[in-house]
Amino acid sequence: MTQRQVHLAAHFPGVNNTTAWSDPQAGSNIAIDSFTHLARTAERGLFDFFFLAEGLRLREHKGEIFDLDVVGRPETVTVLATLAQATERIGLAGTLSATFNEPYDLARKLATLDHASAGRAAWNVVTTSDAFTGENFRRGGFLAHADRYLRAESFISAARTLWEAGTDSAGGDFAYRSDFFDIAGHWPLPRSRQVHPVVFQAGDSPAGRDFAAGSADVIFTRHSSLADGQAFVADIDERLRGYGRDPESLKVFPGVTFALGDTDAEAREASAHIRRQQVSGPGAIAFLEQTWGRDLTAYDPDGPLPDIEPDFDNEGLARGRVRHIKDPRPTVEKWRALAEAKRLSIRELAIEVSARHSFVGSPVTIAEEMNRFVQARAADGFILIPHLTPGGLDAFVDRVVPELQERGVYRDDYPGDTLRANLGLPAARPEADWEAQRRTARASAAHEDGLPRKEGARG
Numbered sequence: 001m002t003q004r005q006v007h008l009a010a011h012f013p014g015v016n017n018t019t020a021w022s023d024p025q026a027g028s029n030i031a032i033d034s035f036t037h038l039a040r041t042a043e044r045g046l047f048d049f050f051f052l053a054e055g056l057r058l059r060e061h062k063g064e065i066f067d068l069d070v071v072g073r074p075e076t077v078t079v080l081a082t083l084a085q086a087t088e089r090i091g092l093a094g095t096l097s098a099t100f101n102e103p104y105d106l107a108r109k110l111a112t113l114d115h116a117s118a119g120r121a122a123w124n125v126v127t128t129s130d131a132f133t134g135e136n137f138r139r140g141g142f143l144a145h146a147d148r149y150l151r152a153e154s155f156i157s158a159a160r161t162l163w164e165a166g167t168d169s170a171g172g173d174f175a176y177r178s179d180f181f182d183i184a185g186h187w188p189l190p191r192s193r194q195v196h197p198v199v200f201q202a203g204d205s206p207a208g209r210d211f212a213a214g215s216a217d218v219i220f221t222r223h224s225s226l227a228d229g230q231a232f233v234a235d236i237d238e239r240l241r242g243y244g245r246d247p248e249s250l251k252v253f254p255g256v257t258f259a260l261g262d263t264d265a266e267a268r269e270a271s272a273h274i275r276r277q278q279v280s281g282p283g284a285i286a287f288l289e290q291t292w293g294r295d296l297t298a299y300d301p302d303g304p305l306p307d308i309e310p311d312f313d314n315e316g317l318a319r320g321r322v323r324h325i326k327d328p329r330p331t332v333e334k335w336r337a338l339a340e341a342k343r344l345s346i347r348e349l350a351i352e353v354s355a356r357h358s359f360v361g362s363p364v365t366i367a368e369e370m371n372r373f374v375q376a377r378a379a380d381g382f383i384l385i386p387h388l389t390p391g392g393l394d395a396f397v398d399r400v401v402p403e404l405q406e407r408g409v410y411r412d413d414y415p416g417d418t419l420r421a422n423l424g425l426p427a428a429r430p431e432a433d434w435e436a437q438r439r440t441a442r443a444s445a446a447h448e449d450g451l452p453r454k455e456g457a458r459g
Contacts, residue, residue, distance in 0.1 A: 006374045006409045007381025007423065008401075009093075009253060010042035011051045013389050014073065018257055018355075020277035020387045027389050030072065034390035035079055036086045041390075045397035046411050048422050049091030049122060050083065051220075051383055052076050056100060057133045061286055062295065062317060068283050077109045084117035091419030093122035093200060098151060100128060100137045103158035103181055110197045111163055111189050119193030119418030123159075124200035124220065127152045149203075149211045153438075154178040156199060156215050160431035166191040194420050195428035212250065213239035214438045217425055220383060221254045224358040229254060229378030242444070244437045249426055251380040256358035258384065260395055264361045274387050275355040284350035291328045291335075293317055301347040305339050358382075367403035374409070 013019045014029045028034050039050040054076045059066045076094040083092055092113065096106060106123075114121035127148035134140040143151060158176045165174035165187035175184040201208065201216035212219045213236060223229045229252075237247045259274055261267030279287070281301035289296050292306060293314035299306055310332050339349050359366045373379050386392020404410035416422045 003407075003409050004374050004377075004380075005411065005424075006370055006404055007251065007253070008042075008045065008047045008410075009049045009051055009091075009381065009383040010038055010047050010393055011053070011255060011383045011385040012038055013386055013392060014053070018278060018385050018387055019389060020274055022277050022280070023388060025388055025391060027391070029389055030074055032074075032079070032082055035083060037390035038386075038393060039083045039087050039090060039092075041393045041397055043087050043090040045393070045401045046414060047090055048381065049093045049120075049419060050080075050087075051093045051124070052079060052095060053124075054095040056097060056128065057136050060132075061289070066286070068280065068286060077113060080121070081113055081116055084113065084120065089120070089414045089422075091120045091122055091198070091422065092117055093124055093198070095124040095126055095202075097128050098125050098155040099143050099148060100133070100139075101155075103155055103176070104162065104183055104185070106155075107159040107162040108189065110159070111166075111192050114192035114194055114197050115189070119420070121192070121194070122198035122200055122218070122419055124202055125152055125156060125216070126202060149207050151180045153211060153215050154180045157431055157435060158183065160196050160434065162187050163191065163196055164431060194418050198419050198423065198425065209236060210239055212236070213245065214243050214441065215434065216250060217420075218251045218253060218423065221252060221379075223254050223378075224256050226373055226376060226378045229373060230376060233377050233379070243441045246426075248424070251423055251425065253381050253383045254358075254379050255383045255385055257356075257387065258359040258366060258396065259357045259361075260366065260399065261362060264365055267361045267365070271357045271360045274357070275351045278355045278387065279347060279351045281347055284347035287350045287354060288346055289317055291331060293328070296346075299346060302345045305336060305346060305349065363399040363403045366400050367407065370400075371404065371407060371409050 080092040165172045171187035200218045201212040202220035259271035284301045293311035
């Protein structure tokens with residue numbers, strides 16, 4: 001039986017709580033040399049793509065810039081365009097909002113990046129509906145939360161229409177109309193090698209999963225356990241069938257962290273050390289405040305959990321951060337029980353629940369565990385989030401990649417000339433086909449549940 005191939009990708013660390021800023025080896029989060037080093041290391045490891053997250057407003061905590069986190073980052077497309085000249089084969093994926101951009105402008109930037117990189121561009125589509133982020137933009141928080149995926153779907157449809165307007169040697173006329181956009185003109189670029197840059201999606205809600213099944217090529221997930229990954233893939237497969245798509249037409253990449261050592265025991269020690277670096281005393285207090293909904297600066301991070309009750313209605317303490325804990329009540333009770341059972345301080349609890357590594361072990365152990373996930377269809381590959389900028393992938397590429405190659409589940413060279421080919425994705429599907437299948441799927445779903453379906457695409 002043919003073994004499934006493991007795919008790997010690199011996430012530039014920073015817009016998360018995984019980076020160990022206090023480590024002596026930690027470098028700049030904004031220097032172009034840092035981006036270049038990580039991208040070239042990943043390319044040396046034959047990774048599929050280099051991934052950039054992005055925030056459109058600096059995160060705030062208790063009304064002030066949260067300077068325990070990343071404070072600023074260069075603009076995504078500019079960084080990726082620079083990396084297109086510093087690399088040759090690796091894909092270049094950027095996170096760009098479908099809420100606070102416009103189809104013509106963003107489609108032109110991504111098409112230009114695809115030309116500049118000879119077919120290596122990718123777009124991670126994110127949605128934004130909060131007024132906090134909107135204050136940085138002319139229209140403010142104009143988008144209703146319920147419409148965020150409808151606009152994103154229409155945005156992708158418009159972008160694909162524009163990309164297809166080009167010919168092999170020149171641009172052409174285009175027109176696109178929907179509930180969200182009414183645009184027409186002349187597309188200025190020839191078609192790129194991929195025609196459609198690869199489209200990523202990174203949402204885990206039912207609406208997000210359905211959006212991915214109907215519009216995306218790759219999903220960036222948060223599922224790092226085998227059972228959760230298998231359940232997620234099975235759910236996506238079912239949704240893909242509803243859209244008339246083959247499961248292999250959409251790739252699932254969980255974002256994962258790792259701690260590597262010569263032995264499993266050494267790796268466990270390294271993991272514990274990294275986790276302590278990632279969660280400082282002030283960081284632990286801030287972490288707890290986000291769930292407690294109260295100012296906890298009077299509490300000792302090395303002391304017990306607060307004896308005051310949380311303010312569950314205070315959701316504005318932290319702004320600009322994705323709220324993964326939707327209902328904090330059961331979470332608080334779980335944390336209290338865990339802290340009591342293990343006699344954990346505030347900082348120890350924060351380390352316990354927020355800084356676990358996905359893979360811990362020797363090169364052999366990590367390679368075997370990653371391969372187990374892929375063969376069990378819990379993932380197609382992994383987006384590695386190192387704890388160091390920019391050298392956090394060096395040891396992984398030097399030591400784990402050869403182990404995967406030895407097992408025959410990882411490439412010895414890039415198999416194609418474009419990101420789409422290297423991911424094993426089919427050729428770009430015409431936007432008219434995407435739209436027709438979405439309409440068919442939603443008409444079928446509406447027939448089954450008897451409910452009307454609002455359309456985001458052109459009508």
